[in-house]
Amino acid sequence: MAKIPKRFQWLNDIGVLPRLLTVGLKYLDLKELPGTKSNNPVIMKWAEELGVADIYPNDEVSWCALGMAHILVEADKPMPYKRYEILRAKSFATWGDVVPEGDERLGDILVFNRPGGHHVALDIAETDKTFWVYGFNQSNKAGFTEIAKNRLLAARRYYAIGAPASAKKYFMGTSGKVSTNEV
Numbered sequence: 001m002a003k004i005p006k007r008f009q010w011l012n013d014i015g016v017l018p019r020l021l022t023v024g025l026k027y028l029d030l031k032e033l034p035g036t037k038s039n040n041p042v043i044m045k046w047a048e049e050l051g052v053a054d055i056y057p058n059d060e061v062s063w064c065a066l067g068m069a070h071i072l073v074e075a076d077k078p079m080p081y082k083r084y085e086i087l088r089a090k091s092f093a094t095w096g097d098v099v100p101e102g103d104e105r106l107g108d109i110l111v112f113n114r115p116g117g118h119h120v121a122l123d124i125a126e127t128d129k130t131f132w133v134y135g136f137n138q139s140n141k142a143g144f145t146e147i148a149k150n151r152l153l154a155a156r157r158y159y160a161i162g163a164p165a166s167a168k169k170y171f172m173g174t175s176g177k178v179s180t181n182e183v
Helices: 006-013 019-025 041-049 064-074 089-094
Strands: 109-114 117-126 130-138 141-148 152-157
Touching: 019 064, 019 117, 019 130, 041 064, 064 089, 064 117, 064 130, 089 109, 089 117, 089 152, 117 141
Parallel strands: none
Antiparallel strands: 109 117, 109 152, 117 130, 130 141
8 A cells, every 4th residue: 555645644543444445545546557558457457346347448437436336345335336337426426325514524425526527535634615535536546635615416424333433524724726627
């Protein structure tokens, strides 16, 4: 696993993290390969394992939802989606339980509107106007980015046996560089 950036080192000090985040962080800095002829074998293996290799031709295709579906399976969380739903970020707006606006917490799944579609990622922290998130296919890799709150479509969570103590709201300063399109 890649080293967590300094700005997010506090994640190492807050105890047990939500399972989705723990699993997701194993892929920190995983990158797609440029062009349609070469593909990251890890991303392509996810497509194969999730049964969508025949409709997911290369890692140039958005893979935020594919990554999220993979970590749901790896974290032993419900993964109700099939085929094209696995590849659509908006599908995750129906996953788990509804999170009321303003109650978003560390590890929640957040679905955002973006030009040409949607983006899905995990909540890390917030500022007054943005969410810090961890997800896949953010600048073509797995990592952290900051997204405006007014783009939020849905927030979802699911815990079968209760959330860890770390699954609460955290506040951070803004980077001043807010993502406008996560591809």
